Amino acid sequence: MIKSILFLSLAVAPGQAFLSSSSLTPLGLAQTIIGSSNSDSNSFVDTIQTSFQIAKESNSEGYGFKQVLADVLAGNDFDKDAISNTIEETIASAPCVMYTWESSPSCKKAVTAFETIGASAKIVRLDDPWEEGNPIRAVLGRKVERTSVPFIFVDGKYIGGFDGGIDSEDASGMVDLAFQGKLREMLSAAGAME
Numbered sequence: 134m135i136k137s138i139l140f141l142s143l144a145v146a147p148g149q150a151f152l153s154s155s156s157l158t159p160l161g162l163a164q165t166i167i168g169s170s171n172s173d174s175n176s177f178v179d180t181i182q183t184s185f186q187i188a189k190e191s192n193s194e195g196y197g198f199k200q201v202l203a204d205v206l207a208g209n210d211f212d213k214d215a216i217s218n219t220i221e222e223t224i225a226s227a228p229c230v231m232y233t234w235e236s237s238p239s240c241k242k243a244v245t246a247f248e249t250i251g252a253s254a255k256i257v258r259l260d261d262p263w264e265e266g267n268p269i270r271a272v273l274g275r276k277v278e279r280t281s282v283p284f285i286f287v288d289g290k291y292i293g294g295f296d297g298g299i300d301s302e303d304a305s306g307m308v309d310l311a312f313q314g315k316l317r318e319m320l321s322a323a324g325a326m327e
Contacts, residue, residue: 188201188204191204207267207271232259233256233258234258239282252320281297
């Protein structure tokens, strides 16, 4: 039941990725749902309809559950082209760029791994604030075909996350690339080694 209520609260509150621990009580969940329905621009029913419309469109475009969820959490109140341009500018702004969530274990491991090998990565937090990070995550997910954090780019190219990536020789994730002897070479060639 709590899972259903949690999903409902996420579905009716696009743009809000997580609830605080105090919101996980029945009263807190009700307040979150009711609070999201009192927005100036959307009624409760409009918000539900918007969430389901976003999910329907994302699903019809062939995206899987994780991307559909990322799209719902992002909402539809943002300019996809502007976000995409910002992402491209950010990726081009440093030899190594990593999009993270501060509390993600994989993100923490990636930061530690970069520090251990003496690499410098520009950190872009997607959770500060969530309202800005969720649309970025949704657009990144569509760009690289993966929604898991961290998103790591070296020399403008997606290399995967910490311990996973996509089916690509050079985007299988940090751990795999390190075991193949490619990670340090990629970082050096990009100018990301300190």
